[in-house]
Amino acid sequence: MSPATRPRSGPDRLRHKTVSAAVADALRQRILNGDLAPGVQLRQDALAEAFGISRIPIREALLQLEAAGLVRIVPHRGAVVAGLTVEEVEDIFQLRVQLEPQLLLLSAPRFSEADVRALHDLTAEYGAALQAGEVDRWGELNRRFHLDLLRHADRPRSLSIVSGLLQDCDRPTRLQLSVSGDVARADAEHTRIVALCEAGQIAQAADLLRAHIANAATSLVAIYRRAHAA
Template sequence: MKHKTVANAIADKLRQDILSGIHEAGAQLRQDALATAFGASRIPVREALIQLEAEGLIQMIPHKGAVVTSLSRAEINDVFDLRKLLEARLFEDSIQKLTESDFAALDEIQKKFGIAIRDADLTQWGKLNTELHTTLYGRAELPQTAAVVAALLQKSDRYTRVQLSSNAARKRAEKEHANLIEAAKLKKIKPACDLLVKHIETVRADLLALLAKNK
């Protein structure tokens, strides 16, 4: 249990460092150096790396060890195709059941997102984006779909932070989130789901454009 707790703490810190760009794509994460840095044995470090590999943030390469993965066109398309299908399904099932407390929570998240944009607080953008989407789908009674979407949102957190690297993208995301909340409040199921699909497609298009630009 102790090893598991330490491994989770190490995984959380490394995940944050990868998502925030401290460990860039292609960076090698050496187990012995990490063990020294965290003041831990190599066992929880290895467990943390296995967890991050399962999330797609690193890849274990023979004779090289753990390497931070790069953005992938194929993975972007795979993840965002699934997000369009499954998030729309959750949103459709959730909208009619959202409560006043849910909308109060959404408004608070939206307010925090605006503050994070103004403060250029990179660490909050992906977190708040995930919270907003999760809250919008929170009343759906589709536990298997919700579990898959939770994994997809965690995997795309890194992509979201990259996509939100431009001020224009951040402002557009803030506006699109506001539109999604308003459509949900009005219980306009089809227009709301259409807005969601368009929102996800916009993020995908931005990411593919960035990928092409950086080649």
């Protein structure tokens, strides 16, 4: 068997896997930060040159990003940064409006004192990131907050769906907060939701959560429609 046709050894496969994971992480951050906008073509040869590596780990990294929904493999174009249409944004937020308040009604009665403290700490961290303009952290902290609110609902399938929806909302959430300037409102509503849960006013907390998601959806859809009309 010639060297060209011989299967790669274990260490070679491990090295490619490690390098591809690092490339995928670097590209993921650039996509989530908005440095790589939806529709941008990710050419394997250009990426290989930029990272100083072969095309094999680049191809593997792009497949990882496709599995995460951040990249689409398009015939005759290769990999492009994935984006959301207005209709997809509306669909995502409509699903969240339906699911999250119901899950909160199940989760909040099971909060321990430690859970409430952790939520307060997370809202403080999120508020500080909002005020500091740390845009790269907004989406992830928002996702953590919403999932932590719902984690005790004992509905693993519903939580898995919500987790995926929140992941899809990462970039849109940062866009909505950046363009609308609603950072103070987002911070205040998160804080109020936790306070209502702590006070045992769980139905009111669920109502506020529903309004919180719906308000973000209205703002974001308006931003998307303005962008498409421009």
